[in-house]
Amino acid sequence: MDIKKKNPIVELDDVVLRFAGDSGDGMQLTGSLFSDSAAFAGNDFATFPDYPAEIRAPQGTVAGVSGFQIHFGHTSIHTSGDLADVLVAMNPASLKATLKWAKPNATIIVDTDTFIGKGFAKAGYDSNPLEDDTLDGFNLIKVPISTMAKKAVEDMELDNKVALKSKNMFALGVVLFMFNRELEKTNAFFEEKFKKNPLIVEVNKRVLRAGSNYAETIEAIGQIYNVQPAKLDKGTYRNITGNIATAWGFLAAAERAELQLFLGSYPITPASEILQELTKHKQFGVKAFQAEDEIAGICSAIGASYSGSLAITTTSGPGLSLKSEAIGLAVMTELPIVIVNVQRGGPSTGLPTKSEQSDLMQALYGRNGEAPVIVMAATTSADCFYSAYEASKLAVEHMTPVILLTDGALANGSEVFRIPVVTQLADINPPIVEPNDTDYKPYKRDDDKLNRKWAIPGTEGLRHRIGGLEKENVSGNVSHDPLNHQLMTQIREDKVQRVANYLPDQTVVGDEEGELLVVSWGGTFGVMLTAVEKMNVDGHKVSLAHFKYISPLPNNTGEVLKKFKKIIVCELNNGQFVKFLKINYPEFKYQQYNKIQGLPFMVSELEEHFSSILSGK
């Protein structure tokens, strides 16, 4: 019986698919393999992994559930999606943890083998949710995934554990069939990934095929869906996570600036991957130094910056706190350095694996003394590439520290990335002093940018000392002179403010004037854009100003804000950017919409809220 023949294939615009299982069930791999198949099919997509802080929380508990969501479509996809159309739950705990993220009529595929005995009690269910009314209204597909996976390889005489480990591939096989996808791409991945272990290649291939065959045979999957290729611009594409994009953006910047890239960093969730990625690329001359702590991470970068490297340090919120004093040193010595903060839920250790935008104030003000730096925020996973590139350009051209804010969702989430040509990116021109420049003074400045020049050790005729003590303007000698301190404080502020003259104007999505302007910043761009575009399609006049440059703000910010009757600032924190806008543009009235749950905004909640503002409720 072939259901492809029985039922015509249904075409869908976009689908949200979520895999959920125990943290040892391989859900992240399953999800990324499905992403590859979506890429192969020419879909646009975005992904969002949702995993616990513990590496292996007790098996079968809600605390140990690891999830991976992918939103793919033939329309433009800007977010990993609100609620799932299809949920794959490998055990009762994952059903318990993720059912609230499924649409009311979603298709739910469960591994019935795990819904036995203590399984649902451990997950916090009183009775078997497959048998009571828990799943009423859902399209429930019961599959004995574990049994079938084992059966697929029973003649290979494998250890029971090895056979069972491949059960995620059975689930993937089912879903790939459901979405009318070929298995070749996934099989090719097995061959590449496990090339040293042909047995594992065979196991995975067989189990994947078994899953697909099973789906084709059973009556339960009544329908096959298809999602056509998206209408993307011509070009070469790849799937990229924010952390990898960040690392690669720095590599590209170093290449274009003709500088050695130096990273000083200490492992911290969710930023470690940038350090790991850059240690992989020694062929480009990258020096990645795993320091003994966060402070040594940034201090080594300051030393490397003094020595003429494009120097960066990467961290997450608590690490930024530890780096504060050293950022002040970089401000005082006016050395270029980029500090990446992959934000997570705080304060303190907070929610290490969850995303938040709550380090904005720390980035802007979290230092002793008047210590202005450039603060910018990447807007999407792929934009992390461009943001890292631009942060590097601004740091070296303006001789100042730059804090680049990304977040856990961008860092681990992935999206389709149209690959740029490195030589077509903006030029980077560090103000390096020529040997024996008799005009050189350590704190002599450029008239426009107010930056000092970069005199690199080893260069003849430029020996000089810098440090954390206040400097006399021009000469750079230590100075405790009161008027000089005031002058230098103002110059340091002015230097950062003048960066605005080199930034693009703030853009607006939708009409440039009207009733309601939605304001947001950083990693929420995809969801904000989706919500605002949907509302406009539905006939509501809503515009979006999404900020990437925070300090300084683009020069036209006031012009943008003043053309709307109402402004609502949406952030994944308790209202930090709105405070910053109130300081800079006190003449406007702001409403705010804040979510502090370690979770991204949902399009639906935004639409609902904006609608209520428009209707005056």
Next chain:
Amino acid sequence: MAEEQIDLKNIPQLSKEDFVSDQMVKWCPGCGDHAILKSMEKVFPMLGVRKEDFVVVSGIGCSSRFPYYMNTYGIHGIHGRAAAIASGVKIANPELSVWMITGDGDSMAIGGNHFIHVVRRNIDINLILFNNKIYGLTKGQYSPTTPRGSMTKTSPQGSFEEPFNPGELIIGAQGKYYARGIDTNPKMMVELFKEAASFKGTSVVEILQNCVIFNNKVHELVTSRETKDDHQLHLMAGEPMIYGKNQDKGIVLKETKLETVTIGKNGVTKDDLLIHNPNNPNPGIHIMLSRMTPPKFPVALGVIRSVAQDTYEQLMTDSIKMAKEKSSLKNIDDLLRSGSTWEI
């Protein structure tokens, strides 16, 4: 710069004057730091290094004003972090001659973590540790090397903390080079700085330094004209450990301990004395030497430990070279197009 080989023939003859900065030296009159600075100014021209290739890095404290007083490239950093800053300078450009100036507060307390890790990694930095056993710049609080019982501003009844012995800390942190000198012996300092410069790796030179204001005469027994000869052991590689006004005292190894003996007494001859071997990878004797404290023992001065090992930056340079030879990715465009990509 990083890739350039230094052409020794083209190095101009340098003199002390090439390294004297135009900044007024603001240490207290009589401070031991002056003598250390003078010795350093003497040593730099002797090293065959271009004057542009020196970088002096410091943290915070009296000693850490040092970079301002040397006419080289230099960074006056933040408290305790000089080792991390210097590591960045050296790793970024291994051709530079990097000198780190620090004190017992800067490196044993707030910068303890960076100190042990720079030593462990064996980054080729010449680390001069001024040990005056007190916080001078903050005006007289006890430091991690202050002896028990010392009365200071924060230990009015006498310190009850066990002090660090820098030598033990260095060796415990897998240190490969440790020397000890004293600010009253400039000739020895010059020798020690020269040797430290030639050692490939983190070479720590502890200078017993006198804070004339807050801890005056803390090293009195080792420095005063009357007592110093009986309390200084000058270690020389391959030579017996002999000391004393009359060169009649020595160090022997008895069972597992060091002991002092007098030549000619109880049948002891020069041949019974321990021969100093700074190159012995086994740190046992080196630790015992660094622990020797007056009045029972003389203080061991000179190069206590010097064991060859690869430097961090050399291994990193090698691994970069290997990666460049092996990798098929020649530029970032190659990287962006590597792995799974597709065309639209």
